[in-house]
Amino acid sequence: MSNRLPVDRVVQADGTTDWAPSPGGLVTAVEPIVRELGCLWVGWAGSADEEVEPFEIGSMRLAPIPLSSEELETYYEGFSNGTLWPLYHDVISPPVYHRTWWDSYQRVNRRFADRVALEAAPNAVVWVHDYQLQLVPEMLRELRPDLTIAFFLHIPFPPRSLFAQLPWRRQIVRGLLGADVIGFQRVQDAVSFRQASERYAGVPARGNTIVLPESPDHPSRSVLAQEFPISIDAGGFEELASRAEVQQRAREIREELGQDRTILLGVDRLDYTKGIRHRLKAFEELLEDGEINAHDTVLVQVASPSREQVEAYQQLREEVEVTAGHINGAHGSIGHAPLVYLHQSYSREEMAALYLAADVMVVTPLRDGMNLVAKEYVACRADEGGALILSEFTGAADELRAALLINPHDIEALKAAMLRAIHLPREEQQRRMRSLRKAVYDNDVAHWATQYLEAVSAAADAHVKQAEG
Numbered sequence: 041m042s043n044r045l046p047v048d049r050v051v052q053a054d055g056t057t058d059w060a061p062s063p064g065g066l067v068t069a070v071e072p073i074v075r076e077l078g079c080l081w082v083g084w085a086g087s088a089d090e091e092v093e094p095f096e097i098g099s100m101r102l103a104p105i106p107l108s109s110e111e112l113e114t115y116y117e118g119f120s121n122g123t124l125w126p127l128y129h130d131v132i133s134p135p136v137y138h139r140t141w142w143d144s145y146q147r148v149n150r151r152f153a154d155r156v157a158l159e160a161a162p163n164a165v166v167w168v169h170d171y172q173l174q175l176v177p178e179m180l181r182e183l184r185p186d187l188t189i190a191f192f193l194h195i196p197f198p199p200r201s202l203f204a205q206l207p208w209r210r211q212i213v214r215g216l217l218g219a220d221v222i223g224f225q226r227v228q229d230a231v232s233f234r235q236a237s238e239r240y241a242g243v244p245a246r247g248n249t250i251v252l253p254e255s256p257d258h259p260s261r262s263v264l265a266q267e268f269p270i271s272i273d274a275g276g277f278e279e280l281a282s283r284a285e286v287q288q289r290a291r292e293i294r295e296e297l298g299q300d301r302t303i304l305l306g307v308d309r310l311d312y313t314k315g316i317r318h319r320l321k322a323f324e325e326l327l328e329d330g331e332i333n334a335h336d337t338v339l340v341q342v343a344s345p346s347r348e349q350v351e352a353y354q355q356l357r358e359e360v361e362v363t364a365g366h367i368n369g370a371h372g373s374i375g376h377a378p379l380v381y382l383h384q385s386y387s388r389e390e391m392a393a394l395y396l397a398a399d400v401m402v403v404t405p406l407r408d409g410m411n412l413v414a415k416e417y418v419a420c421r422a423d424e425g426g427a428l429i430l431s432e433f434t435g436a437a438d439e440l441r442a443a444l445l446i447n448p449h450d451i452e453a454l455k456a457a458m459l460r461a462i463h464l465p466r467e468e469q470q471r472r473m474r475s476l477r478k479a480v481y482d483n484d485v486a487h488w489a490t491q492y493l494e495a496v497s498a499a500a501d502a503h504v505k506q507a508e509g
C-alpha cells in the first residue's frame with residue numbers, strides 16, 4: 041500500500057477519463073516488484089471525491105482508496121506535504137503544524153488500515169510505503185495481529201533535533217513500531233529513527249533491532265529498523281534505451297538542440313528539495329562569466345508538475361520561471377536559447393531518449409531520500425558516455441561514488457563541477473561510468489527487494505513461532 045496507486049485517473053479535455061503513470065520514485069522502484077509478485081496494491085487513484093472500483097493491470101490488482109477534496113487539502117497537501125515533507129527534508133521550507141491536518145492524517149491512515157485489514161489473506165505480508173502512511177502499521181497490527189507488516193520510508197528520516205519539533209512525534213514513532221521491519225534509505229535515517237524510538241517510545245535499540253517489551257495486551261516482539269537503499273529496474277531501463285525508436289529519438293533531440301552543443305540535463309519533480317534554483321544560479325553565472333555561451337551549451341530542465349496546490353510549490357514555480365525567462369532573455373540569441381525549461385511530464389521512452397542525448401546529467405538536491413533519476417541516467421548509458429554531477433545530500437551519493445559529487449549550496453563548486461563535466465575527457469567518462477554502472481547493477485531493484493523481503497520473511501517466521509507459543 042502507498043498513498044498513490046502506480047496510475048493516476050485523469051480527466052481529459054473531452055470529459056473522458058484515462059489512466060496515466062503516477063509521478064515519483066516510489067512508483068518507478070516498486071512497480072516492477074509488484075508486477076513480478078502479482079500482489080494487491082492499495083492506494084489513492086489521484087482524483088478527489090470519486091469512488092473507483094478495483095481494477096487490474098496485467099498481474100497487478102489495484103484497490104483504490106477514496107479521498108474527499110477536504111482530505112486532499114488537509115491529509116495530502118496539508119499534513120503530508122505541508123508538515124512532514126518539509127520537516128523530513130531538513131526544513132528547507134518551514135513545516136506548518138495544524139491540529140486539523142493531524143486529525144485528517146489519522147482519519148485517512150485509519151481508512152487505509154481498515155481496507156487492508158479486510159483484503160489481506162490470513163498471515164499475509166503487508167508492505168506499507170512512505171511518509172503519508174506512518175500510522176498504518178500500528179493500526180493494522182491492532183486489527184490483524186496475524187499479519188507480517190513491513191514499512192519502507194522513501195524519504196529521509198529527520199535527525200533528532202528536527203524530529204523533536206513535531207507535536208505528534210510520539211504517535212508517529214509508535215505508528216511505525218507497529219511494523220516488523222522498517223526500511224530506510226540511508227544508515228543515518230535508520231540511526232535517527234532508532235534514537236527517536238528510544239526517546240519517544242522509551243524502547244532503545246540493540247544494533248538494528250528494537251525489542252518491544254511484553255505488555256498486558258501484547259507479547260514482546262522485535263522490530264528491525266535498518267537501511268535498505270532502494271534502486272531501479274536497471275536492466276529494464278537499459279533495454280528501453282537500446283530500442284531503435286528511443287535511439288532515433290535521442291538523435292532527433294540532439295539535432296534539434298544543435299549537434300555541436302554540449303547538453304546538460306536536469307530532470308526533477310518541481311520540488312524545492314531538488315536544488316533547481318541552485319542549479320540555475322550556477323548555470324547563469326557560468327554564462328555571465330563567459331565560461332560557456334548559448335552557442336556551445338544548453339541546459340534542458342524538465343520540471344514535472346507536482347503538488348501544485350501547495351503554496352511553497354507555487355512560489356518555487358514562480359521563482360524558477362522568472363529565472364528561466366531571465367537567463368534566456370539575457371543570454372539567448374535568435375535560434376539559441378541557453379535554457380530549455382519544460383514544465384511537463386514525459387513518458388519513460390522520452391526520458392530514456394533525453395538521458396541518451398545528454399552529455400552531462402545534473403542532480404543537485406539539497407536533500408533527497410535516494411534520487412532514482414541519477415540511477416536511471418546511469419542505467420541508460422550502456423555506451424559508457426556522459427558525466428553525472430550528483431549532490432552529496434542524496435541517498436544515491438552513498439553508492440554512486442564515481443559521480444562528480446558536489447555540495448549544491450557551494451555555487452562555486454557547482455560551477456567548477458559543471459565545467460569539469462562539460463570538458464571531461466572520454467576516457468575519464470568511461471572509467472567513471474563503468475564504475476557507476478557496476479554500482480547500479482550490483483544493487484538493482486530486484487536485489488533491493490530480495491534483501492528486504494528476506495528480512496521480512498525472517499520476521500514472518502518469528503511471528504509464526506511466537507503464535508505457536
Ligand code: F6P
Nearest residue numbers: 044063064065066170194195347
Ligand atoms: O518518494 C517520495 C514521494 O512522495 C512518493 O511517496 C510519491 O509517490 C512521489 O514522491 C510523488 O509525490 P506525490 O504523490 O505527492 O505526487
